[in-house]
Amino acid sequence: MNRPLASVIEAIEVAGLAYRGGFHALATDTLPDVRAGEATQTVLLVGMVGSAQWPAFATSREATDGAPHPLDRWGHRLLCELAEAFAARALEPSAGPPWWPFQRWAQRAEPLHTSPLGLLIHPDYGLWHSYRGAVLLAERLDLPARAPGASPCTSCVSKPCLHGCPVSAFEPGTYYPDRCASHLRSAPLGGYRQTGCSARLACPIGRDYAQTPDQAQFHLAAFLRSRDEENRG
């Protein structure tokens, strides 16, 4: 069976996620098989873009049940439903360490480049996009050829992202998450906690896709919890 890509994209969007491109597996990828004896041929990425998928998550049972990691659990449920519908295998970005190389895969699926912040930048969505999973198919879908494009960061001379952080949590090639976390903890409620990461907000690309205030607050709170978990070991 070789289903048309359009029907796959439609199913992903109906499920409540964004289609984030796909690529054909290479022997060097060492991807797991879809099932015993059925090698992975196509990898499709699914995720979130701007605040488009946010209301579906914010009103989901996972967002309101009070249990930990609501976004991961919501994404997991949707991804498992998609995998079942496509007879596919699902891989998740939060499963690790070791982590699946989602940022490397993403650059094969869409015209993305590594920004000075380490996050991948998209020509339209800027820094405001993320991944909820990869769908591994045993069939080789017809994927459109992807035109390579220059990184918007190359022509960005002033690099406001690198000057946007008040505690220099980003230096070229390195990210210091604990500098960010201690600053957020000392900041009064409101400010960054209301609007989100000032380094990301300083980027001129994709501003229309910036997170809504409740989305930004959710992610900053989740980031602080993840630092606590990491530092507790």
Ligand code: B12
């Ligand atoms: C561990 C992790 C973190 C750690 C450490 C991140 C770090 N920069 O050191 C912590 C918890 C601090 C963190 C924070 C955040 N993260 Co994070 N994180 C991950 C995770 C789970 C694993 C990354 C990893 O180590 N991969 C292993 C290597 C082998 O994978 P790889 O794809 O081959 O690696 C490439 C990248 O690492 C990239 N790279 C990463 N950082 C940098 C920095 C520089 C300067 C360069 C040149 C390259 C580079 O280069 C590699 C080769 O291409 C990924 C999910 C995933 N599975 O990838 C999310 C992920 C990278 N994080 C993501 C996000 C959104 C964030 C936060 C914004 C979340 C938040 N709201 O706080 C922050 C900001 C992080 C930042 N600026 O880098 C997104 C990035 C999406 C995007 N647009 O690129 C991912 C993909 C998760 C997702 N669900 O979409 N994260």
